[in-house]
Amino acid sequence: MLTVYPWQMNQWQHLQHVIKHDRLPHALLLTGADGIGLNDFAIHVVADLLCESRGDKESPCGACKGCHLRQAGNHPDLFLIGLEEKSKQISVEQVRDLIEFMTLKSHAGGYKIAVINPAEAMNRSAANTLLKTLEEPPPQSLLLLLSHRPALLPVTIRSRCQCLVFNGSKSTETIRWLAEQLGETVVDPVLLLSLTGGVPLQAKALIEDGGLECRKMVLADLQTLQRKQADPVKVAERWKEHGTAETLHWLTELIIDMVRLKLTGETSRLTNQDVTDHLQRLIKTLDLKQLVDSHDLAQNNWHQVSGPFNLNSLGLLEEMATHWLNLGIANGE
Numbered sequence: 001m002l003t004v005y006p007w008q009m010n011q012w013q014h015l016q017h018v019i020k021h022d023r024l025p026h027a028l029l030l031t032g033a034d035g036i037g038l039n040d041f042a043i044h045v046v047a048d049l050l051c052e053s054r055g056d057k058e059s060p061c062g063a064c065k066g067c068h069l070r071q072a073g074n075h076p077d078l079f080l081i082g083l084e085e086k087s088k089q090i091s092v093e094q095v096r097d098l099i100e101f102m103t104l105k106s107h108a109g110g111y112k113i114a115v116i117n118p119a120e121a122m123n124r125s126a127a128n129t130l131l132k133t134l135e136e137p138p139p140q141s142l143l144l145l146l147s148h149r150p151a152l153l154p155v156t157i158r159s160r161c162q163c164l165v166f167n168g169s170k171s172t173e174t175i176r177w178l179a180e181q182l183g184e185t186v187v188d189p190v191l192l193l194s195l196t197g198g199v200p201l202q203a204k205a206l207i208e209d210g211g212l213e214c215r216k217m218v219l220a221d222l223q224t225l226q227r228k229q230a231d232p233v234k235v236a237e238r239w240k241e242h243g244t245a246e247t248l249h250w251l252t253e254l255i256i257d258m259v260r261l262k263l264t265g266e267t268s269r270l271t272n273q274d275v276t277d278h279l280q281r282l283i284k285t286l287d288l289k290q291l292v293d294s295h296d297l298a299q300n301n302w303h304q305v306s307g308p309f310n311l312n313s314l315g316l317l318e319e320m321a322t323h324w325l326n327l328g329i330a331n332g333e
């Protein structure tokens, strides 16, 4: 059963409205953070437009020929392009195939839909090739572009699409949805949304993928390092096991909160609301400059491991752990 997520309702209703009044644009750019559910939303739009009972309450019905073909993954009026195996770019050949598809007549007599995901992966010539189709779209066609990083798309592409932006949400409906997903888990859904900037599928993954456990470990290690009760090399090895990027992400997030706390003393605006006491203890003997430097180091190392180069990730983690250990020593902890 397909459902539109509660935080996507406004965008969904907007689309239903324009479809009903025959004002659906030829190109839609869906943007939002990874984990906001862009792909699921696109699937829903596609399913609705290809269902033969479109317009009925029960669309997509799941029972008509259009629905069956789509479910089987071979609806002749739907064309998807994305990253092919081992490739980091969408090629001009892929876009040419898509354009050829768009110019053909619809099999079912309805919409022809093409999806490009992730749209920012189109290389320059692929984007240029697409531009023509965006300028002169075939009738009854819809191009759906999905992007978590729309700033990487050429302005010429962005300006020819109608943009649907999906922002993070901490609404009552979103909190309820997340609570239902978590089932028996005792973790507060509000905290999970706070930790992920209101991105619900990421929030859910924090429990499922052990992200929350990783944060707990990092926090505990910062405490023992500061007390000089841990070996930074061993700590770094443990961090690497949990994932270098993830560890550095939590280090950055926790230290940002420490900076906030040092600056204002206020706890209400912290992201890591549930560990305020621990953060208070950690910053007691540290000054603002030490915290800002630590944040810069964590963020810089995080950018390095997220970048295209194959860096010595263990070295970056060791640097971070040793840095924190030395903060404790410098202050005679």
Ligand SMILES: [Zn+2]
Pocket (backbone or CB within 6 Å): 050, 051, 052, 053, 060, 061, 062, 063, 064, 065, 066, 067
């Ligand atoms: Zn149907």
